[in-house]
């Protein structure tokens with residue numbers, strides 16, 4: 192490289208830009224390939240004209256800085272790092288010293304790739320149990336193959352513009368990106384779109400009256416749901432659905448029976464259901480028994496109506 196330095200000094204002393212003199216060979220920079228616009232990741236070939244002189248060497252500049260390793264009439268640069276303003280000139284290496292003038296700047300700039308973004312339907316809060324559609328919108332062109340990423344990992348099974356996911360299992364950070372065979376060959380990768388699950392409204396069951404329950408007695412269960420008012424109340428007894436109805440349910444306790452009661456709200460708008468309440472156990476483990484024969488005897492055993500969350504479900508009832 193040492194030998195280039197006197198050359199640089201010489202050039203600095205004799206910078207003659209094309210346009211100032213008619214006598215010199217006029218140099219210019221052209222982009223040979225690919226066709227503009229140019230995109231990130233592409234390799235670009237530049238050529239210095241006039242190009243086919245014998246005994247010429249070429250001098251290249253980017254943003255006014257000499258590129259000492261580039262001495263060919265064509266150079267190859269990669270984007271985006273080597274974007275900039277390019278100039279060149281030719282220098283004779285034999286015969287009488289006669290250089291071309293220095294070409295005007297030729298701008299080699301990167302055009303931003305199309306942007307991608309993830310659109311989610313339905314809008315707003317998303318609930319457990321829902322199916323959600325994600326669509327990848329890319330700003331330009333239509334012939335994309337779509338790539339989807341969940342938490343930074345490509346979902347290899349999905350290459351269409353819209354995908355469907357189910358919650359809560361497939362919640363996470365979603366990104367998409369387009370690729371195509373023509374230029375530009377890829378879009379930006381979209382920003383993360385967070386798909387998170389909002390808890391369904393809570394339901395709880397309480398029983399009245401509190402306290403001791405006798406076999407055959409009637410109690411009323413009450414279902415309370417934390418949000419909204421337009422619920423249809425679904426009651427479950429031992430996990431089996433009873434007829435949907437009102438927020439209160441009257442039951443007659445039977446002997447020898449442990450029943451788990453739960454309720455859940457359903458509505459037409461989203462969220463379309465509440466959580467199912469924890470079980471309220473109404474247990475009858477004893478009863479008055481009147482023996483038809485022999486000595487009448489009463490068995491008295493405590494039985495309880497319990498709940499995993501007594502504070503919410505209003506405590507317990509018991510049978511004496």
Ligand SMILES: *[C@@H]1O[C@H](CO)[C@@H](O)[C@H](O)[C@H]1NC(C)=O
Pocket residue numbers: 208254255276295296
């Ligand atoms: C060429 O571009 C560079 C970088 O923008 C600038 O510094 C220089 O003055 C320009 N030269 C000419 C001749 O326009």
Ligand SMILES: *[C@@H]1O[C@H](CO)[C@@H](O)[C@H](O)[C@H]1NC(C)=O
Pocket residue numbers: 260261262263
């Ligand atoms: C210049 O061109 C010659 C012949 O095409 C090639 O062999 C050489 O590698 C090129 N030099 C650079 C620095 O690109």
Ligand SMILES: *[C@@H]1O[C@H](CO)[C@@H](O)[C@H](O)[C@H]1NC(C)=O
Pocket residue numbers: 342343364382383
């Ligand atoms: C997107 O989210 C994932 C998972 O949380 C994270 O690893 C990644 O860095 C995020 N990417 C961007 C561009 O924010």
Ligand SMILES: *[C@@H]1O[C@H](CO)[C@@H](O)[C@H](O)[C@H]1NC(C)=O
Pocket residue numbers: 451470472497498499500
């Ligand atoms: C209710 O009864 C079921 C079945 O016997 C039991 O698994 C559950 O733990 C009970 N729940 C409460 C809150 O006691």
